[in-house]
Amino acid sequence: MSFMKRHINSFLIFAIAVTFILLGGISYYYQGTFKEIISNYQSTKTNLKTCSAELRHWKEQYTSATTTINTSKMDIAKYGQLYEETQSDLEKFKGKLKTTEGALTQTQQGLQETKALYETEKTRAGNLEGQVKNALDKVNDVEIKNDILRKDNVKLSADLAACKGN
Numbered sequence: 001m002s003f004m005k006r007h008i009n010s011f012l013i014f015a016i017a018v019t020f021i022l023l024g025g026i027s028y029y030y031q032g033t034f035k036e037i038i039s040n041y042q043s044t045k046t047n048l049k050t051c052s053a054e055l056r057h058w059k060e061q062y063t064s065a066t067t068t069i070n071t072s073k074m075d076i077a078k079y080g081q082l083y084e085e086t087q088s089d090l091e092k093f094k095g096k097l098k099t100t101e102g103a104l105t106q107t108q109q110g111l112q113e114t115k116a117l118y119e120t121e122k123t124r125a126g127n128l129e130g131q132v133k134n135a136l137d138k139v140n141d142v143e144i145k146n147d148i149l150r151k152d153n154v155k156l157s158a159d160l161a162a163c164k165g166n
Helices: 002-165
Strands: none
Touching: none
16 A cells, blocks of 8 residues: 555556546547548438439329329220210110111012012003003094994985985
């Protein structure tokens, strides 16, 4: 202990000096570390700003794409409904077409029958006209013979009256 009593001041100075050196070393170490942390913070902050800008850009892209998709979905639904209505109309028109085709077929058959009847009646009318002409020719012949017979009758009546008068 006597050594401590004698050298206590030196020991205290040495301890204080070591403490100051340690504090200086620790300060220097932490100052370097703090500078490094600040540098990392600055680069992280810059990266965060860049990422935030990119995130805003991609959010806008997402919103735009979502809007486009929703619009497309509505268009698809609208066109799907329009397609169904068009298909329904097409089926109705197909039914009407079949009905109209059936009516056309019946009309064509009726037309063929009417044409055949027309041709038959035309032939019959031609035959009747021939018969009428023959009958008119016979009537004319009979009228001519009747005129001749009347003239002969008048002549014969006159001859008879002359014969009776004599």
